[in-house]
Structures are given as C-alpha cells and as structure tokens.
Amino acid sequence: MYVYTFFLLAVAALTFASEPTYADNFFQQRALDPVKLQTGLPEAASRLRSKQEVQIGFVHNNVFMGGFTPTERLLLDGESSQLTVRYRRRLNDCWQMNLNGSWLAHSEGWFDEPVDDWHQLFGLPDAHRGDWPTDQLDYEYEVGQSQQAINSADSGPGDAQIQFQRYLGCVPDATLIRFGLKLPIGEPEKFTGNGAFDAFIDMQSPWWRSKKYSSWTWAGSVGVLRSGSSELLVEQKRLIGFGVIGTHFALTARTQLLAQIDWHTPMFESDLRELGTTGAQLTLGLRFEPNRRSSWEFSFSEDVAIDTAPDIAIRLSWLRRFGP
Numbered sequence: 001m002y003v004y005t006f007f008l009l010a011v012a013a014l015t016f017a018s019e020p021t022y023a024d025n026f027f028q029q030r031a032l033d034p035v036k037l038q039t040g041l042p043e044a045a046s047r048l049r050s051k052q053e054v055q056i057g058f059v060h061n062n063v064f065m066g067g068f069t070p071t072e073r074l075l076l077d078g079e080s081s082q083l084t085v086r087y088r089r090r091l092n093d094c095w096q097m098n099l100n101g102s103w104l105a106h107s108e109g110w111f112d113e114p115v116d117d118w119h120q121l122f123g124l125p126d127a128h129r130g131d132w133p134t135d136q137l138d139y140e141y142e143v144g145q146s147q148q149a150i151n152s153a154d155s156g157p158g159d160a161q162i163q164f165q166r167y168l169g170c171v172p173d174a175t176l177i178r179f180g181l182k183l184p185i186g187e188p189e190k191f192t193g194n195g196a197f198d199a200f201i202d203m204q205s206p207w208w209r210s211k212k213y214s215s216w217t218w219a220g221s222v223g224v225l226r227s228g229s230s231e232l233l234v235e236q237k238r239l240i241g242f243g244v245i246g247t248h249f250a251l252t253a254r255t256q257l258l259a260q261i262d263w264h265t266p267m268f269e270s271d272l273r274e275l276g277t278t279g280a281q282l283t284l285g286l287r288f289e290p291n292r293r294s295s296w297e298f299s300f301s302e303d304v305a306i307d308t309a310p311d312i313a314i315r316l317s318w319l320r321r322f323g324p
Helices: 002-013 112-122
Strands: 019-021 052-068 072-090 095-107 138-143 146-150 154-157 160-167 176-183 199-204 207-209 216-226 239-250 255-264 279-291 294-303 312-322
Touching: 199 239, 279 312
Parallel strands: none
Antiparallel strands: 019 207, 052 072, 052 312, 072 095, 072 138, 095 154, 095 160, 138 146, 160 176, 176 199, 199 216, 207 216, 216 239, 239 255, 255 279, 279 294, 294 312
C-alpha cells in the first residue's frame, strides 16, 4: 500500500500540467484473476495515431488466493494466459471502432516458487503460499451445495468485445467517451466466459504534459459496467465502477516508462475479500517505438489491494499501424 500511496501523490504533483498531448496511451490490458477475467471489465481506451492499427498482446499471470465464509468457499491457485488481438479503426474525425478477441488458457504453470521467493525477499504478504504444493491448478468456487471448478489444464476462446468511442470536439487530443458490449463466446465450465452480455461506458481525459517537467504526462479515466445475466455461481453486481490513472516519462523520443493503476469497485455479491471488495492493480512498464509504424510494450503488474488481482502478471505486446 505504500507504493500505491506514493504513486497517487506523484500523480497529484503533476496535475499542474496545462498542455494536452496526443502521443500517449495507457497499457491496454486485462490482467485479471480467472473469475474476474470472465466479466466484461474492459481495458483502457486507446487513441489512434493512424487510420487503423492491430495490437497483439500476451499476458501471463500467477494467482494464489482464496477464503471462506459460512456459505462460500473460494480457491484460486494456478496460472492463466491470454493471447489477445485488438483491431482499431478510425471511422471519421469524431468516431473510432475497436474489436477485441482472445484465447485463454489455464495451467499449473511454473511461477509459484519465484513468486514466493519475491514475497519473502521484500516481506510481502503471501497468504501462506509456501505451505501449499507448488505449480498446481485448482480454481474452485462453492456456494451452498453448488460448485464451479477447473482442476486440469484447459483452454479456449474468450469473450469478444465491440467498442465505439467519440472524441469530443472531433479532435484527437480531447476528452473521449467510449461505450462497448461484451459478446459471450467463452465457456463458463472452462473459466473462459460467464455467458453474459455486459455493457459499459467510460470517459478518458486528455493526456496532459507538465509545463515544468516536459517529459512527464498524465491522464485518467472513469466508467461504469452494466452486468448482464451471468452463468457464474457467484452473483455479479449490476453496476460496477472502474477506471485507470497513469503517468508516462519520456526517456527518449522513442522510449517511454509507464506507470498506471487500474481499479474497480466491488464486482460480486460476496463476503469474500477476493470477490466482494474494491480492487486495484499497479502496472509498471516500458514502451519502445522503433519507427512510426510499430511499437513494443513490456510490463508487469502487482496487486496493490491485496488478493483483488493476480499476485503478478507479465505482459508483452506488439502494435502495427496502417494508413495515414
């Protein structure tokens, strides 16, 4: 939580900025645990710098969390991977369309010991991870006499999303408003989807550049997700708030350091901390643009609100731009 507080103070110090800039974007990622990954919670919106672009991203996370109440029991112990393809196209000066699809895989993995060593080195809470067998897959949720579980490696297509966003004033560095719909392609029994049509709307501020420190930029967004009728055992809240706040530092004309916090309000009707409390995740990373047509991103994420996101998530992505 000290990192979380420091980051928010650092961002607040940059709010004296007064010059909007169009060159920046958040990381587009859904580095969520295997239950929340089945919902329609979207990645941060992206501003196009060309007519159209394709982004291919890979996220791998390790999760170890769980708990029980008199009526519920949750265990999430394993690793999940996402291969995501995102296509974005400018329709005109005002409107942009985004299409997202993914392939999800759950497995025993190999991260348990390195993550436990990391927690021990810095004295971080680890929910007694070292007392459990390493590198096993066990995703289970029980309520009453009903259970949803996956205990062996499996994979399949995840849910897709279609999104539209409008730039206010029809200028690319203005505030944007986005709305989208999750299409239920994944299968609940494989932990790749919840069978629901979820819809959302969010608003993202311009990226602002500091007058005093021109290498720094910052922005934020806020939105609300309307949950559809889900096939998950745990009941999803009908309205869920979410957003992101982040800052970039330009090392060179082609290289940026990025830091952002993705957050959401409680997502499920549950007394378990992992499901029924506000979540927050800190991501640190690097973006490199070898030319104007492409970029590479590498990042890692930690749960700053303990047990509300994967213990660690690593992401690599490549983006290609087309047209003027």
